[in-house]
Amino acid sequence: MPDLTSGAAILDMNDYRDVTPNQSPSGKQTAKEVIGYLVDYLRHPIHKIKVLPDWHWSTLVVTLIVISMISGVITGLVPPNFFRIMSGVIVSPMVAIVTAFVGALFIYYYFQVFEKRTCSLRRIFTLILFADIPFFIFQTGSELIPPITLVGFAFTALLMAVGLTENFQMEKRRSLRLVTILFAIVFILWLWNRIDAARL
Numbered sequence: 001m002p003d004l005t006s007g008a009a010i011l012d013m014n015d016y017r018d019v020t021p022n023q024s025p026s027g028k029q030t031a032k033e034v035i036g037y038l039v040d041y042l043r044h045p046i047h048k049i050k051v052l053p054d055w056h057w058s059t060l061v062v063t064l065i066v067i068s069m070i071s072g073v074i075t076g077l078v079p080p081n082f083f084r085i086m087s088g089v090i091v092s093p094m095v096a097i098v099t100a101f102v103g104a105l106f107i108y109y110y111f112q113v114f115e116k117r118t119c120s121l122r123r124i125f126t127l128i129l130f131a132d133i134p135f136f137i138f139q140t141g142s143e144l145i146p147p148i149t150l151v152g153f154a155f156t157a158l159l160m161a162v163g164l165t166e167n168f169q170m171e172k173r174r175s176l177r178l179v180t181i182l183f184a185i186v187f188i189l190w191l192w193n194r195i196d197a198a199r200l
Contacts, residue, residue, distance in 0.1 A: 034063055041130060049159045050166040052126045061097065064129050068096035071136035078143055100128045110178065119168055127167060131159040149190060157183045
């Protein structure tokens with residue numbers, strides 16, 4: 001007669017499933033987590049920017065692409081323009097990713113040169129992603145009221161200062177000085193772009 005106990009043991013070993021906390025979540029779970037965090041962030045941006053989520057690079061990049069694409073499409077719809085809508089679908093995500101990576105690298109090396117320490121590039125990128133959300137929101141009205149872009153970036157700069165202070169233990173004075181420099185650069189580029197557009 002076969003040993004049913006040993007057979008059951010073998011069956012249990014073969015049926016073993018890893019349920020450790022480090023198991024990667026499914027795409028559906030990740031999307032639910034991202035949407036939930038974004039909703040909370042829109043309700044309490046100052047509070048949420050102080051505690052950044054620990055997401056994988058792929059989740060961060062996809063989130064940035066989706067947010068920038070939505071912002072670009074809405075911008076193209078106000079007022080409706082087919083070419084600006086297509087630009088929002090194709091160009092806006094590319095510009096957003098390049099700008100975020102350049103900004104993250106700038107702050108990453110700023111910490112190394114001026115703060116004498118190395119911080120996580122992924123966490124810096126996460127901060128830039130969430131700090132940019134007000135910019136994307138205000139950008140949707142830029143065709144009707146061009147200076148509103150600067151209002152959005154002012155909110156972005158404020159969130160960057162809070163995020164740098166709370167997440168990277170940066171002195172408040174230094175964080176304010178850094179975001180002021182970044183805001184000045186953006187303002188000069190925006191003004192230059194407006195002057196070129198007026199000439200055309």
